[in-house]
Amino acid sequence: MAEEDTYRRAYDVTMTYPSTRSERHHLLTSEEVHRKRPKGSDIPSKDYDSLDYDNCYNVPYKKALRTFSKKTYLHMEVMRWVLVGFIGVFTGLVALFIDVCVRYLFKLKFSLFDKVYHATVEDGNVISAFLLLLGVNVLFAIIASAFIVIEPVAAGSGIPEIKCYLNGIKVPHVTRLTTLVSKAVGVLFSVAGGFFVGKEGPMIHSGAIVGAGLPQFRSMFFKFINLPYHFFRSDREKRDFVSSGAAAGVAAAFGAPIGGVLFSLEEGSSFWNQSLTWRTLFCSFCSTFTLNLFLSPVKGLQFGLLGTPSLVDFGVFQQSERQLWKAYHLIVFIIMGAVGGLLGALFNSINTQITIYRLKYLIRSRRVWRMAEAVLIIMCTTAAVSIAVTVLGTCVPFRNDDDDPSGGDHIYSPGDTSFRNETIDYFCPDHGDTKNVLYYNDLATILFNPQETAIKQLFHQNGAFTLPTLWIVFLVYFILACWTYGAGIPSGLFIPCLVIGATYGRFVATALTVLEKQFPILHFLTNLYPGTYALIGAASFLGGVVRMTISLTVILIESTNEIDYGLPIMLTLMVAKWVGDIFNHGLYDIHVELNKTPLLGWESPHRMEKLTAEDVMNPDLKYLYPITRVGSIVSQLRTTAHSAFLIVTPVSLDKVHQKPQTMAHHTPQLYSRREPREHALSIDSGTAYVRTPFGFQLSCVVGFVCVCVCLSVTQHLTSRTMNCSTNNTTYSASGIGRNICRVFSETA
């Protein structure tokens, strides 16, 4: 008896298994487990649960099945379609709410700034206007980060969390109603507050929460919402609805319903489910349609006319007589893709370092530090933007289109009316010396406009921005966006990446145009719509950062509304991904990894092919007997973080005793939490995702070289061709601004 007891105590341990852990929360909190577990162990640090992919065929389910008639199945099927329709509509409405509010807050902020600026600019002392801007931005930042203090999971873009959820990992609170509110309202203030963040990522998360919540007919937070409709409360159904919701979010954000479906598939699906895919597409279209229907009157169109299908609007590409691209331009696109991939890898490396620091010192300590960091970021951002606009912006004159009918080839040819309405003239002379020429500040036009407008201008306004302006924007955005992503505010990654990439692409286009004047042989590179380079630049950088494949291709094709761009975008993304993958992983994957979420990658490493189950099993077997003393159960619960326990019936104790080690060898541990996949053996060691040292150093060198090249190219080109000091076409603002052009010409 004593021997048996000893034996029991020796192996009296538990085993992980997918199940809920609510029943033992009173015994041991996850922090306690985290503290108590041995260092370096592979147990996930947070209390993640796994979602069941298949319905659990237990006795009650079988009993319920017997009562199901054909009518029940039909009813469920119809309800599924109705519900995804509603999910689409609701997601569209959330997008509408975000868009309208951001528009209003932005207008409010800049009308205030405008008033103070015009009141004080005559005295040459506009510091009060900038102080006002800083005040409003800090206020908005505090509001945005306050929502994160309430619901920490609402921070960031939400895409890593959705990716985990779709792959079967239940991140706590990720689909709660409070998260939706925090995310949707928080992102208003983070975008309107002037952070370099997008509202598209949070839109996707919002869609996913709508998808998860709506078909449940109940809320965990608002207990009074609890209708007796429980058809769709199983994990499987819920996950299907979350897929649809996420797709609807993408559809609303980018006007890309097909891209949305592919996003859900790429990020989440192990299996291809035809009917789910089809339903998801319906959901996406509902979302786009709803947003389109209600956004048209907001934008001043007649109700029923469908003009603006998404939050972003990249403008019309086929407005020019020139071809969008020709066959041989593909080589340039591939080179641009490679550079974009390098820049993206650099971005990821720097952000990884920042995030590691942030996880170490900010998140683990009190939450108020996160708020302080957000305020610090917005202060730096506002300062950088203000300094850049006042000191470094170039005053560019509007050119009359009649002056030079060849239009596009001239470096300053921003002609059309819609562009004039979107330009900003701070620190530029009201009227020039001759012919009432009007000026605009090109740097302010990018930085003081909503980011979507800036992207549209970078895509389409050929020659509207000077080379110095482009690389200043690039640098400022690169550094600040890299710092911002992952801070304690709801923040999307797509739009800032597109801005950075578009400046890079526009820089290439403008530089080629300028170089062509010296080397006419380069004409073959410039005889295409110059916006193509900006688009390719944007695609390459975004691809280099997020490393998404088919869904990103389709999203970009759909949001530009140009199917002809398919091949260039695909090639660019492919090259950017390949080049980036040499150094590190996509930023979403890095964040999943840094959060220690037990997510398995798509492909198992090749060395896994040679392993057998025996090679990865834990010899330290943890199980229970059907009859065990309470004390030993409690002691096991205290010493392990497992959610469920293997019950072993001792058939013949002698045999078990003889070779316990062999038996232990065949017990699946840790990764049985995850749903079965083709490569369930793929237990990546965790450090693979964050290959920092080599990647970081090399990327730094590449980045430094890039900056140097840009600087020298700009100086060369500026001094040679702009001739600003001789022609007097550019002006510095009186009193405050020193024109970058003048600086260059003085140093030359």
Next chain:
Amino acid sequence: MAEEDTYRRAYDVTMTYPSTRSERHHLLTSEEVHRKRPKGSDIPSKDYDSLDYDNCYNVPYKKALRTFSKKTYLHMEVMRWVLVGFIGVFTGLVALFIDVCVRYLFKLKFSLFDKVYHATVEDGNVISAFLLLLGVNVLFAIIASAFIVIEPVAAGSGIPEIKCYLNGIKVPHVTRLTTLVSKAVGVLFSVAGGFFVGKEGPMIHSGAIVGAGLPQFRSMFFKFINLPYHFFRSDREKRDFVSSGAAAGVAAAFGAPIGGVLFSLEEGSSFWNQSLTWRTLFCSFCSTFTLNLFLSPVKGLQFGLLGTPSLVDFGVFQQSERQLWKAYHLIVFIIMGAVGGLLGALFNSINTQITIYRLKYLIRSRRVWRMAEAVLIIMCTTAAVSIAVTVLGTCVPFRNDDDDPSGGDHIYSPGDTSFRNETIDYFCPDHGDTKNVLYYNDLATILFNPQETAIKQLFHQNGAFTLPTLWIVFLVYFILACWTYGAGIPSGLFIPCLVIGATYGRFVATALTVLEKQFPILHFLTNLYPGTYALIGAASFLGGVVRMTISLTVILIESTNEIDYGLPIMLTLMVAKWVGDIFNHGLYDIHVELNKTPLLGWESPHRMEKLTAEDVMNPDLKYLYPITRVGSIVSQLRTTAHSAFLIVTPVSLDKVHQKPQTMAHHTPQLYSRREPREHALSIDSGTAYVRTPFGFQLSCVVGFVCVCVCLSVTQHLTSRTMNCSTNNTTYSASGIGRNICRVFSETA
């Protein structure tokens, strides 16, 4: 011993299991098995093999694995990308070959016809021209069907076969080089020969064969092609390449690379494989790009300009000032979708009956009968077209656009030059009585042009076709296309369905325009680009016939190059599918079923949920012992059609003998041939796919009602609004043609 022998003989039978059956071909041919097996048994009638989805981890593979280094894996990965690139390029070249040849043959045929027609039309005796047409068509039909006599699997569109292959069923000869040649060359002659068939389905099959063949570096037919490169000869790799090839085929056929990827996924994938999908998209883009690059010079554009990305060209939709559609038009589209679904179901029912007859009397007998049927079809087609063109066509005058600037609303307003060049004036007066008005025969313009041109005109030429012409084309096409599909020629289904649907849609648009003059309240239905109705009609009918979901949506969006059509197309297809599914399955599924291919559907019927393995097991256990007499093996091989055998080791014979029935209950039989799927239990009884009686009768009634409604609407509208006899705007040809307009006005 004697007892044991008796027992062995009693259970001395075999069991199916996925494996090759080449080793026993010398024992029993499939026909013998087919003859010998008991009537009504569920054993598949042909010798299909299954493809292994996973690599087989046997000892030699494991040994090979041990020699694989990182470099080997990298080499394989690079080769995969290079090969899919080549597959794309080759598929594009095959498409180019088909397109150029069809163009040439078509030109040749009609230039001959034109010469004879103009030589004889003065005498009023053009019978020789039509005899020439008949002769050429019959010649082409014989050539096309001769290829099918050589390689029977090249008949039809090939999509059912590809669907089976992608789902793991190896249909014999389906990926052979001879099949590719038969298909690609055969389809030239079947399309140029005037059959109502498309070249797009065969294009997809051709792409799949290129995908299957190219990475093998060897040919089963041409033995001398056999390079020692065997990395990609496993079933799994081959199937991946076939997916890519099929996608490339779709991409080349419709200019729809994303649609191609989704086609491969929808038709074939059980699992979502991210890297495969991404590679497939690359393959599709390579194919589109190659076709585009080489087709541009063929069409007279500069080399390097990329203007025509596909075999079909649906024209530019956004040429009009009018909106493509408004929100409330969706209701009309849904109704049109429902009618299209009904018409599609009728088409499928009739084709099912024809195919059953064909399988019974034509295919099982000598192959020459198939050729005879093809000749009969082409004779009927030519006769029907000739009669329709001469007797029923309406001579429509070209209107000067200056006459009526409101243009689109008038029923006869075909103005632009490209349309004038594509019209055909047979049997119409050379010059009218006043102002040198020119006329064209609208029915000849549809039927004597390539089908792609006809579709483009139906989409964009508002008011170019009279109502009688539209329903005559609809009827002729419906009947003859229905008869043709499944005959002994390579024949695609997409294009004829699009023609039928486009006439239906154009009929709706024209009828609404005419009705609006009487009931101005209908203006809200006509204030959109009228081509939208034609497109929706085409989508609804095609959707009603093939019942594809997301891939068809994306293919149509990409080939029209209008992302704005997403929601209308999706809604129409959805409604058409739902309505059609009430009566029967998609035509491809029906043909898969009629061919007795053991393909499992996507979803298992709900009643399966309640079954356990025990319910579907075969109690008649078939297995072998490790040591058996040769005689008993031979006798088993003679009496069964199984490909592999379960080897049972008699652990304790007594026990087995005691309850053989129980053991037998737990032996998987028949359907273990198929690869494991989520619903491997779904054994549909075979008749479900061909629910003819009810569907056929109801569809007939619906079809009859539709025809009656069309007839009466046409007569009503024609007599009321066309006023042809009073205004003298329409003419009958001298000598032969009696104008449909005059006929109507005389009877009125």
